Amino acid sequence: MKKESxxxxxxxxxxxxxxxxxxxxxxxxxxxxxWINLFYAMTVAVAVLxxxxxxxxxxxxxxxxxxxxxxxxxxxxxxxxxxxxLAAALVDMAYTKPSY
Numbered sequence: 001m002k003k004e005s006x007x008x009x010x011x012x013x014x015x016x017x018x019x020x021x022x023x024x025x026x027x028x029x030x031x032x033x034x035w036i037n038l039f040y041a042m043t044v045a046v047a048v049l050x051x052x053x054x055x056x057x058x059x060x061x062x063x064x065x066x067x068x069x070x071x072x073x074x075x076x077x078x079x080x081x082x083x084x085x086l087a088a089a090l091v092d093m094a095y096t097k098p099s100y
Contacts, residue, residue: 043084047081
């Protein structure tokens with residue numbers, strides 16, 4: 001029950017982040033581009049949730065070790081977002097037809 005509700009929240013949040021039409025109606029008829037967009041939206045949604053989690057952990061930390069762990073978590077999530085954006089740019093470049 002917990003996994004299904006978490007999956008629902010991730011999908012709902014990804015719709016808010018990437019737009020309401022990100023999840024195709026007919027999943028069997030969806031193109032690879034729609035699946036890639038869905039994957040990117042879900043990873044960004046999870047990254048935002050992780051950033052919020054580590055931010056709250058940093059604010060409520062009692063000692064320096066917890067603050068360092070939270071700060072490292074925020075840094076790692078930010079680097080993950082950079083890699084996701086780079087991957088999205090590379091995939092977009094690979095699927096875009098040349099204009100010449």
